[in-house]
Amino acid sequence: MIDAVPPSDRNLVLTGYLGPNQLVVVRRIAERLGMPFVNYEARLEARADLPIEDIRIRYGTARLKTLEAEVIDEMLLYRGAVLLISGETLLHGDYLSRLTETGVVLCLVATLDAVLQRLHLALGGRYHNPAERAVALGNLKREWSVRKLPGVQEFDTTSMSESDVVDTITALWREQTMVMRG
Numbered sequence: 001m002i003d004a005v006p007p008s009d010r011n012l013v014l015t016g017y018l019g020p021n022q023l024v025v026v027r028r029i030a031e032r033l034g035m036p037f038v039n040y041e042a043r044l045e046a047r048a049d050l051p052i053e054d055i056r057i058r059y060g061t062a063r064l065k066t067l068e069a070e071v072i073d074e075m076l077l078y079r080g081a082v083l084l085i086s087g088e089t090l091l092h093g094d095y096l097s098r099l100t101e102t103g104v105v106l107c108l109v110a111t112l113d114a115v116l117q118r119l120h121l122a123l124g125g126r127y128h129n130p131a132e133r134a135v136a137l138g139n140l141k142r143e144w145s146v147r148k149l150p151g152v153q154e155f156d157t158t159s160m161s162e163s164d165v166v167d168t169i170t171a172l173w174r175e176q177t178m179v180m181r182g
Helices: 022-033 040-048 052-059 061-075 095-100 112-128 130-146 162-181
Strands: 011-016 037-039 082-084 103-109 152-156
Touching (some): 011 022, 011 095, 011 162, 040 052, 040 082, 052 061, 061 095, 095 103
Parallel strands (some): 011 082, 011 103
């Protein structure tokens, strides 16, 4: 139960999608908070020494699910860390409920217009390719699939710059951990 975990040991689990520079933003949040940063996807790929899609192609979905479970079990051991985990992954099995026992799950969202604008800026000419946009929007839909589930707090980044997102989440986390201590 989350109440059994001291505030200083609680994890900040970030999921959702705010744009193509999300990894940079989440790293900055962890740095600002002075917390270790753990990227689920990077851990999974490092464990197999292959990109996720190559794991699926080469070894099949069953092997991928086994690796996912191992990496989630590893991530559950972290305390006082910023964990970046995809919304799609949190929907598998009991991953979401287990991770909410270690900390707060925050789903980063924005309006579709804001995401499309951010994608346009990041993808440049590739944005005009309907296939590229379709892939990006499919990823967006999967990432936001957890946003209304119990135990997930939604955080709207629509009108925020990347720096604003870092500043606001950092301030919210510090405020929340102070309230939990008091």
